[in-house]
Amino acid sequence: MATGAASEESGAAPPFSTPPPLDPFGGGGPPISEAAGEVTLVEGATFCLSGGDGDLSPGTTHGLFVRDARLLSRWQLRLDGQRPQSLSVHAGEAYTARFVARRPPAPGLADSTLLVQRERLIGDGLRETITLENLDREPTTATVTLHVDGDFADLFAVKEGRAAGGGVAPTATPDGLVLTSRADPGRGLRISASGQAAITTGSLSWRVALPARGTWTAEVVVTPVLDGRPINPRFQPGERAEDSAAARERRAWRATTARPTAQDPALAQLLARARQDLGALRIADPDNGRRPFVAAGAPWFMTLFGRDSLLTAWMALPLDVDLALGTLQTLAARQGRRVDPATEEEPGRIMHELRSGPDSDRTLGGNHYYGTADATPLFVMLLAECWRWGADERAVRALLPSADAALRWLEEYGDRDGDGFVEYRRATERGLANQGWKDSFDGISHADGRLAEAPIALCEVQGYAYAAWLARAELAEHLEGDRAAAGRLRARAGRLRTDFHERFWLPERGWYALALDGRKHRVESLSSNAAHCLWTGLATDECAAELIGHLASPAMDSGYGLRTLSTQMGAYNPMSYHNGSVWPHDTAIAVAGLLRYAHVPGAVPLAHRLAGGLLAAAGAFGGRLPELYCGFARERFSPPVPYPTSCSPQAWASGAPLLVMRAVLGIAPHVPQRSLVVRPRVPAGWGEVGLVDLRLGSSRVRLSARGDQAELSGLPDDWAYIPHQRLPTADEMDAAAAVRLRTGNGR
Numbered sequence: 001m002a003t004g005a006a007s008e009e010s011g012a013a014p015p016f017s018t019p020p021p022l023d024p025f026g027g028g029g030p031p032i033s034e035a036a037g038e039v040t041l042v043e044g045a046t047f048c049l050s051g052g053d054g055d056l057s058p059g060t061t062h063g064l065f066v067r068d069a070r071l072l073s074r075w076q077l078r079l080d081g082q083r084p085q086s087l088s089v090h091a092g093e094a095y096t097a098r099f100v101a102r103r104p105p106a107p108g109l110a111d112s113t114l115l116v117q118r119e120r121l122i123g124d125g126l127r128e129t130i131t132l133e134n135l136d137r138e139p140t141t142a143t144v145t146l147h148v149d150g151d152f153a154d155l156f157a158v159k160e161g162r163a164a165g166g167g168v169a170p171t172a173t174p175d176g177l178v179l180t181s182r183a184d185p186g187r188g189l190r191i192s193a194s195g196q197a198a199i200t201t202g203s204l205s206w207r208v209a210l211p212a213r214g215t216w217t218a219e220v221v222v223t224p225v226l227d228g229r230p231i232n233p234r235f236q237p238g239e240r241a242e243d244s245a246a247a248r249e250r251r252a253w254r255a256t257t258a259r260p261t262a263q264d265p266a267l268a269q270l271l272a273r274a275r276q277d278l279g280a281l282r283i284a285d286p287d288n289g290r291r292p293f294v295a296a297g298a299p300w301f302m303t304l305f306g307r308d309s310l311l312t313a314w315m316a317l318p319l320d321v322d323l324a325l326g327t328l329q330t331l332a333a334r335q336g337r338r339v340d341p342a343t344e345e346e347p348g349r350i351m352h353e354l355r356s357g358p359d360s361d362r363t364l365g366g367n368h369y370y371g372t373a374d375a376t377p378l379f380v381m382l383l384a385e386c387w388r389w390g391a392d393e394r395a396v397r398a399l400l401p402s403a404d405a406a407l408r409w410l411e412e413y414g415d416r417d418g419d420g421f422v423e424y425r426r427a428t429e430r431g432l433a434n435q436g437w438k439d440s441f442d443g444i445s446h447a448d449g450r451l452a453e454a455p456i457a458l459c460e461v462q463g464y465a466y467a468a469w470l471a472r473a474e475l476a477e478h479l480e481g482d483r484a485a486a487g488r489l490r491a492r493a494g495r496l497r498t499d500f501h502e503r504f505w506l507p508e509r510g511w512y513a514l515a516l517d518g519r520k521h522r523v524e525s526l527s528s529n530a531a532h533c534l535w536t537g538l539a540t541d542e543c544a545a546e547l548i549g550h551l552a553s554p555a556m557d558s559g560y561g562l563r564t565l566s567t568q569m570g571a572y573n574p575m576s577y578h579n580g581s582v583w584p585h586d587t588a589i590a591v592a593g594l595l596r597y598a599h600v601p602g603a604v605p606l607a608h609r610l611a612g613g614l615l616a617a618a619g620a621f622g623g624r625l626p627e628l629y630c631g632f633a634r635e636r637f638s639p640p641v642p643y644p645t646s647c648s649p650q651a652w653a654s655g656a657p658l659l660v661m662r663a664v665l666g667i668a669p670h671v672p673q674r675s676l677v678v679r680p681r682v683p684a685g686w687g688e689v690g691l692v693d694l695r696l697g698s699s700r701v702r703l704s705a706r707g708d709q710a711e712l713s714g715l716p717d718d719w720a721y722i723p724h725q726r727l728p729t730a731d732e733m734d735a736a737a738a739v740r741l742r743t744g745n746g747r
Contacts, residue, residue, distance in 0.1 A: 038062070042280045042298040042649065043095035043123040043234065043246050049299045050075075053086035054099035054118045058149065061158050061299075064126050066224045066231070068303065068355050070158050071179075071189045074149035077118065077130070079103045079142050084116045094280030094298075094649065095246045096121045103142065114140060114210075123234030123246045126222040134210040145205040146220065150189060152181035155355075159300050170201035177204065180225075188225035194218050194237075253279050257319040258694045260661055261704070263687030267615055267657075269623040274657045277624065277649035278316055282323065285330045292326040297627060297650030304354040306331060306375030307437055308651050310382050311585065315655030317389045318662050318691055324386040325395055331379060332402040336370055336409070341427035343370055348409030350375040352432075371431045372439075373414065373424040376406045377464035381536075384471030387479075390671035390697045397479060403472055410465055416455050420499050421516065422465050423455035436461055437586075438529070438564065442571065443578040444515055447524045449570025457516040460529045462500050463536035469493035478672065497538055510546035512539070526550055526566040528586050534593025541731050544597045551590065552606045559634025560617040561587035562610055574631035574641075581643060584614055584625040585652035585659075592663040595681060608683040611660050618657075625653045661689060665705050671697045675720040678712065680705035 041048045048064045049056075056062040056075035063070035077084060084101035091097040096119070103114035113136035119129040134140050149170075153163035171178040176192035177199055195218030197204040208216045219238065224231045234245040241247060260271040278294070283302070285291040294316070295301065296308035309331070313324035336349035344352075345368070352372035380403045387396045414422040424435040434443045436458040444452040473489035476482045504513045506522065512530040513522035530547055533539045539547065550556065555566040558574075561582040565572050574580040587610050594607035613634070618625050620639030627650035630641035647653075664686075666679030676696065682689055682705050690704030701714035708724070715721055 039089055039091055039097055040298050041095055041097055041122050044283050045302055046122050046124055047298050047302050048122050052089055065155055068155045070153045071150050071224055073151045074147055076147040078145045095123060096241045121235055121241050124231045125224055125233030127235055128220045130218050132216045134214050137212050139211050142208045144208055145203055147203050150179045152187050172199045172201050186228045190223045193220045250279050259692045261692055262689045266619050267686055270618045270657050273624045274654045277654040281651050291329050292323055293330045294327055294651050297647035306350045306352050306372055310378040312651040312655040314382050315659040321386055321389045321391050324382055325391045328383055328399055332399055335402055343368055344427045344431050345370045346413045348405035350379045371435050373422055373435045374461050374464055376409050377468035380406050380468035381471050384475050388670050420496055421457040422461050423457040425454040438578040440577045445571040447569055452515055452523045453518040455518050459504055459512050459514060460532035463533045463538040466493050466496050466538045467536040501540055505543055511550050525569045528562045528564045531590035531593050534597055535589045541600055545600050548602045558582055558631050560613045560640045562590050563631040580631040581628045582631050583628045584656040587614055588656035588659040591660050595663045604681055625656055627653050669696050677722045678710045679724050680708055680710045682707055
């Protein structure tokens with residue numbers, strides 16, 4: 001992955017230097033010490049969560065997980081019965097790590113002469129290569145033992161501490177160790193090893209004699225078994241990590257995606273890590289391996305999530321349009337067809353979550369759960385946006401029926417009382433009580449701290465619906481030539497915007513209500529949700545000016561990003577999941593929204609300040625933004641306080657730097673119309689930022705910007721390049737729509 005440079009005087013490579021070859025242990029930043037805690041490896045639907053020494057310890061959430069079930073619950077290496085002393089772990093690429101340790105020194109000695117390395121590679125299984133290196137001038141011996149166990153527990157049983165042991169039948173065979181689930185005999189795993197291991201039902205061991213300066217290596221392979229059939233691991237015995245299927249796919253993906261660049265070294269590291277993590281979170285549709293989508297995040301959400309996958313795909317459009325298209329196709333294939341209260345499926349509704357673990361039928365509404373209010377309008381928004389960015393037009397046309405079904409859901413099922421707003425209420429007690437992005441049970445509360453009662457109409461969901469109606473109007477006009485339909489759709493969006501202003505705006509407070517509750521009372525809390533109304537263009541300019549002033553206050557701006565809830569609200573808790581924490585994706589959406597309203601006083605300075613806060617926070621987390629962190633003020637705690645169970649890497653946290661970069665560059669391509677608008681507003685301290693190999697249709701361009709000046713190369717002559725043009729505001733769009741209606745012109 002490419003990294004930028006601070007300046008030419010530093011002697012480092014220029015911002016647009018050629019990236020180095022893929023190094024599985026060198027692309028992800030500095031080594032992670034054992035003090036850093038747990039290490040997460042990710043590859044497709046496989047992830048491994050271990051301690052900093054590489055061990056999977058019983059009684060913890062450690063494990064090798066494949067397709068939402070934990071296979072290995074114990075994997076502990078011992079030398080002569082002792083735990084090796086951990087030195088470091090190098091975890092560069094997301095699918096592999098090298099754990100470095102030494103044999104504990106002999107009594108009375110300070111140093112050790114036996115180096116231990118464990119090179120781990122995952123991908124539909126696990127391979128661990130154990131190497132001992134004798135650094136002494138004398139021969140030595142060692143007994144190497146790998147203690148092994150599994151429980152085949154559902155992922156959420158592990159996460160919630162409900163996983164219990166004793167459900168495994170182990171069998172030692174001449175070919176290795178076999179573990180079988182007692183609850184489901186079709187689930188199991190096979191462990192094979194080189195080096196003439198002695199195998200028992202709970203361990204593999206080797207008696208090793210090492211000459212002076214000699215080395216010894218053994219390879220251990222874990223192969224999952226599902227439905228009685230082994231799953232072929234995505235690596236070969238003896239294969240180097242950089243030659244594995246995962247490495248080849250990463251190289252192929254990076255070769256076809258744009259590369260973000262930055263002169264500021266911290267920003268360059270953050271963008272490079274974001275690109276790397278998004279590559280690691282790509283998963284192939286289990287029903288159609290040619291369709292990629294974005295998993296929500298490691299370790300607990302390595303699966304398809306409607307809202308998370310759609311928003312992340314939007315953020316990643318400058319890198320890869322096909323990722324957005326694959327996400328749309330995968331969700332369309334699972335779009336609601338019938339009414340089922342148990343799963344909350346409804347015709348046209350876009351799914352919330354896909355699960356395949358052993359308990360999936362008993363969690364939420366089953367392995368296909370639909371309880372979300374926002375994924376459905378986000379689906380339509382993304383369809384039009386990826387068309388503008390150059391997605392295959394035939395594929396976009398094929399998804400138009402799914403978009404129309406989604407809009408019907410907004411009106412027939414999403415709007416429960418016919419007032420024009422999208423509300424949610426769970427269908428059974430098993431469903432999510434809150435069905436927006438703040439989906440914790442206490443995520444939506446009044447200003448005094450009381451929980452809001454369903455059905456609930458969230459402010460940001462109305463913004464998504466507004467943008468969805470406009471998106472479908474554009475597709476109707478340009479793909480189908482149906483100006484009348486486009487006019488009706490724009491009029492529908494206009495009515496929603498008018499009604500929203502009347503019902504959600506709080507003139508005495510100066511911000512939009514978080515929601516309307518079940519009695520249509522305004523939930524008057526000041527929250528980050530209101531900033532999403534800037535991103536979608538739902539806010540009027542007059543209201544946006546007041547809202548921006550409140551978002552810029554210390555009550556909302558933590559110094560490391562935008563708080564989810566103002567410090568002045570009754571439910572505020574900086575250590576909570578949704579009531580005062582900082583979520584990078586949420587702040588990035590706010591930055592993009594503020595720059596959409598750049599013509600409003602105060603918008604650009606606040607956008608730059610929030611973006612700078614994210615960059616500062618990323619530096620405290622090793623150049624990678626986690627899912628969330630606590631919302632304490634920067635003046636009180638520096639670096640920011642981590643949130644205990646935050647996912648990392650997490651999809652929309654990885655996408656957040658890309659959305660910020662896209663917003664400060666001000667790029668708005670329209671590939672079908674062969675036009676590109678660029679209106680940069682790059683923070684002064686960032687120097688130059690840009691994109692190399694930005695794919696626009698069949699062309700690849702190179703864009704860089706500094707301040708409000710941009711440079712572009714590679715754009716075909718028949719394209720319209722429009723620098724510095726301000727896009728029309730939502731107020732101006734509404735005025736134009738009113739003229740069209742009065743004149744009868746559907747355009």
